[in-house]
Amino acid sequence: MSEIIIIGGGPAGMMAAISSKLHHPDAKVYLLERNDVLGKKLRLTGGGLCNVTANVDIETVIANVPKNGRFLYSALNEFGPQKIIQFFNENKCPLIEEDHFRMFPKSNKASDIIDTFLNVMNKLKVKVFYQSFVQDIDFNNRIITLQNKTIKYDTLIIATGGATYTHTGSDGNGYELAKKLGHQVSKILPAEVPLVSNDKFIQDKTLMGLSFKDINLKIVHNNKIIRSITHDLVITHFGLSGPAALRASYDCINLFEQQEKNVIVKIDFLPKISHLELSILSKDDLLITLNNNIPKRLLSYLKSITSNTLDLIEKVKNFPVNITQTRGMKVAFVTNGGINPKEINPKTMKSKLDVNVSFCGEIIDYNAYTGGYNITCALATGYVAGKYAL
Ligand SMILES: Cc1cc2nc3c(=O)[nH]c(=O)nc-3n(C[C@H](O)[C@H](O)[C@H](O)COP(=O)(O)OP(=O)(O)OC[C@H]3O[C@@H](n4cnc5c(N)ncnc54)[C@H](O)[C@@H]3O)c2cc1C
16 A cells, blocks of 8 residues: 655645545545644635635646746636636535635635635545654655654645745755755745835834825836836835835845845826826815825925925825845845756656655745735646646
């Protein structure tokens, strides 16, 4: 009887365990997790409510994976958002759609998502071992070393996650295991992380605490717009946060990596009304429109730094913020970097260096935007890794 061992009990590992057993019912399937609970990071997602997927099609998922999205095409075709929604529905954990297509458990309880995985694994007789930290792997002899024992495996699925929020258990140790097998691991950088600015209005806390729904934020480099993002934004004591800033962090970090010291982002506080539409209004009508559509504190600040209506409109539509760095790895939601996808078969998730080893989830070098996209990719790659494990 074959034995499949999965290392890491996040969404990728749990789905890999379920899919292994569904597709290979005769195999023994073991899930090893270093913590005493499963899905510690998953429970934090979506503000603690567990944002398991987004109700979109596969192309939209890929459009929300700024790095190496095409690698995920086959996996998403096998187990994309609609199959994920179906999986939770069929297992009595219906999901509900919130803003920006984000899907959450209807019960509003993250624990229901984890319980669903646990129930399905119980039903399928997947054996879960907690407090089981895999310290080392001897790939030649197919032996893994835990704290006080060694185990032989036929097939191994490594789903140890990225290197952020290390207290959740994903601290980057999986990269070392992959390197031991000979895999290339690209530079580990933060992704989906708030942005720091030293601009005076940030330092003076003039606009601190203001939050905006669906503003437009553009990242500008050499006078060219390299990305345009429409989402929510928060101005904080250190700079910019909220989904728009998190998404922008990917390009900002890439530019910092190219030795840029300062990246300019431009905020359009009123994306639904064009520059022209504002320009043709009388001064009184313009002020009424701005009063009705942007926070008073922002408006009075913008008035204080502009001397005429044209300049005021320009600041409303193209407010520049200088970004000097991000808040770094410690608070990043996601890891940019990981195992080179070129060394993994995208149809099976098997390592091209060892047919007995597969990888799934954030350990692979792709990174998606928050909003359910990372978890969708973790579940899709986990499903495929399990399906083709043997
Ligand atoms: C605060 C926060 C909010 C987020 N919000 C969202 C969101 O809204 N939408 C979204 O799409 N994504 C979000 N993410 C990202 C998302 O949670 C991750 O991309 C996803 O959990 C990755 O899944 P994974 O299974 O690959 O890895 P993980 O969830 O990191 O799981 C890896 C597991 O492996 C275990 N492990 C590691 N090494 C070993 C070892 N050697 N032996 C045994 N076990 C080991 C760890 O303990 C961990 O349980 C958020 C992340 C954070 C931190």
